[in-house]
Amino acid sequence: MWDYLQHLSFWDWLAFGTLLLILEVFGAGGYLLWVGVAAAGVGVITYLFPTLPWTWQFLLFGIMSVLTAVLWWRRQRHAAKPSDQPGLNQRGQEFVGRTFQLHEAIVDGRGKIKAGDSVWLVSGPDLPAGTPIKVTGQDGVLLKVEAAA
Structure with a gap:
């Protein structure tokens, strides 16, 4: 050795x-x-x-x-520096704070909205289709909404 x-x-x-x-x-x-x-x-x-x-x-x-x-x-x-596009690859974050109309009624806490060219699942209080709603947050692919004032 x-x-x-x-x-x-x-x-x-x-x-x-x-x-x-x-x-x-x-x-x-x-x-x-x-x-x-x-x-x-x-x-x-x-x-x-x-x-x-x-x-x-x-x-x-x-x-x-x-x-x-x-x-x-x-x-x-x-x-490592902060990104100039912090919402990149977090597509639902661009909808937070915006107002949409319900595409399908929220029943038992789940419904759908049409945002851009996509249909998104939403969770919130039960509301009929066509109701104006505001997106308040995102949980994975599910957008959290409430009735728009």
């Missing part, structure tokens, strides 16, 4: 980095990406300095693994 460690080549590091990156493809969630990149980086350094002792190689690998992960984490944290 010691003999193997003392004769680590850049191929060993590149193979290890490749293996980690392949495992990352199978769904590690980003945990192995930066460790794999660090292993490939140590492979490049070992190619440039082939007499680098194995202890320094492992030390560089550890430092580079932590450094790449921390730098990426910091970049991601600073890159």
Whole structure:
């Protein structure tokens, strides 16, 4: 084992980095990406300095693994900014506060309205079809409504 460690080549590091990156493809969630990149980086350094002792190689690998992960984490944290379209992919939120007419009567708390080019399920007090209603909220695909004043 010691003999193997003392004769680590850049191929060993590149193979290890490749293996980690392949495992990352199978769904590690980003945990192995930066460790794999660090292993490939140590492979490049070992190619440039082939007499680098194995202890320094492992030390560089550890430092580079932590450094790449921390730098990426910091970049991601600073890159997260609020969206200029907060209602994107929340289609029912655009109807909150608007007034519509009931397309089908609300019976036992459920009915339908026609909003845009779609028919939406609504929940609220029992009301006859054609009654003006106001959308007050959304619960999944169900719009919460009340009688418009």
